[in-house]
Amino acid sequence: MDLGIKGKTALITASSGGMGRNIAHALAAEGVNVVLFARSADKLQAVTEEIEAQHGVEAIAVPGNMLVRDDVERLAATLRQNGGGPDIVVLNTARPPNPIRATLEENDEARWKEAYENQLWGTIQVVTHVIPLMLDRGWGRIIAITSASVKQPMPHHSLSTVFRAGVTAYMKHLSNEVGASGITVNCVAPALIDTSHRSDGAAYSAEQTAARKKLTPLGRLGTQQETTGVVTFLASMQAGFVNGATIPVEGGMVGSLL
Numbered sequence: 001m002d003l004g005i006k007g008k009t010a011l012i013t014a015s016s017g018g019m020g021r022n023i024a025h026a027l028a029a030e031g032v033n034v035v036l037f038a039r040s041a042d043k044l045q046a047v048t049e050e051i052e053a054q055h056g057v058e059a060i061a062v063p064g065n066m067l068v069r070d071d072v073e074r075l076a077a078t079l080r081q082n083g084g085g086p087d088i089v090v091l092n093t094a095r096p097p098n099p100i101r102a103t104l105e106e107n108d109e110a111r112w113k114e115a116y117e118n119q120l121w122g123t124i125q126v127v128t129h130v131i132p133l134m135l136d137r138g139w140g141r142i143i144a145i146t147s148a149s150v151k152q153p154m155p156h157h158s159l160s161t162v163f164r165a166g167v168t169a170y171m172k173h174l175s176n177e178v179g180a181s182g183i184t185v186n187c188v189a190p191a192l193i194d195t196s197h198r199s200d201g202a203a204y205s206a207e208q209t210a211a212r213k214k215l216t217p218l219g220r221l222g223t224q225q226e227t228t229g230v231v232t233f234l235a236s237m238q239a240g241f242v243n244g245a246t247i248p249v250e251g252g253m254v255g256s257l258l
């Protein structure tokens with residue numbers, strides 16, 4: 001199927017590795033030029049080189065931190081200089097602080113601050129500086145990566161769930177405000193996605209992984225491709241009437257009807 005996004009430009013934040021990198025590859029495979037943003041300049045440069053070599057699109061690396069205003073302003077300036085602005089923005093972020101803990105044990109102010117900044121504030125800062133560049137383009141897609149915990153809180157995840165819920169609410173407001181500019185805003189809410197490809201090791205221990213597999217009727221973890229496929233669909237022309245939604249990618253873990 002032609003997704004109708006060949007030649008468009010996508011910004012993917014937090015894309016020097018993990019899911020962000022995989023999303024960049026998936027969009028590039030559809031002919032989308034990509035702008036990558038993360039802190040590690042060397043890793044980011046390597047990802048842009050592999051994307052250009054594998055997919056024949058333009059890939060630009062902008063090293064920077066979502067939490068540093070000057071870096072995000074520099075990102076916006078780069079996007080403005082390269083075609084006026086992005087057509088597609090995928091708001092991926094760092095993982096929440098580890099290890100996860102029971103709610104009453106979650107009493108460390110520094111961890112709450114880190115979770116707030118990484119999940120919610122970084123997202124808001126990028127939106128504030130980048131989305132105005134999209135408003136007069138007549139078409140756009142904004143996709144935030146959240147977590148299925150916004151649909152069904154997972155044990156010991158309050159530190160994450162509180163701010164993922166905040167991102168979900170923020171994106172809903174944004175969808176109401178930018179829809180008239182032809183821009184859709186949606187969230188992809190993963191859980192139980194395999195992270196064993198990470199260079200610094202999987203996000204979950206073997207014991208945690210075994211427990212997680214039992215949380216879905218499918219009895220396995222999801223693959224990175226099963227997440228990037230949903231993100232790519234939401235970025236497509238065909239997804240034009242999906243707006244203000246949260247699409248779970250969690251193998252049926254969430255127990256509710258809707």
Ligand SMILES: NC(=O)c1ccc[n+]([C@@H]2O[C@H](COP(=O)([O-])OP(=O)(O)OC[C@H]3O[C@@H](n4cnc5c(N)ncnc54)[C@H](OP(=O)(O)O)[C@@H]3O)[C@@H](O)[C@H]2O)c1
Binds near residue numbers: 018038148192193
């Ligand atoms: N796997 C799952 O089942 C699952 C479920 C729910 C939600 N998620 C969420 O999906 C997201 C991606 O997960 P992942 O496993 O791909 O994480 P990851 O492998 O740890 O990758 C995180 C990325 O974020 C970048 N980053 C971190 N802090 C940043 C900052 N301040 N500014 C810019 N970039 C920053 C990192 O690059 P640099 O270090 O170079 O900056 C890296 O590229 C996370 O938010 C995770 O919580 C995953």
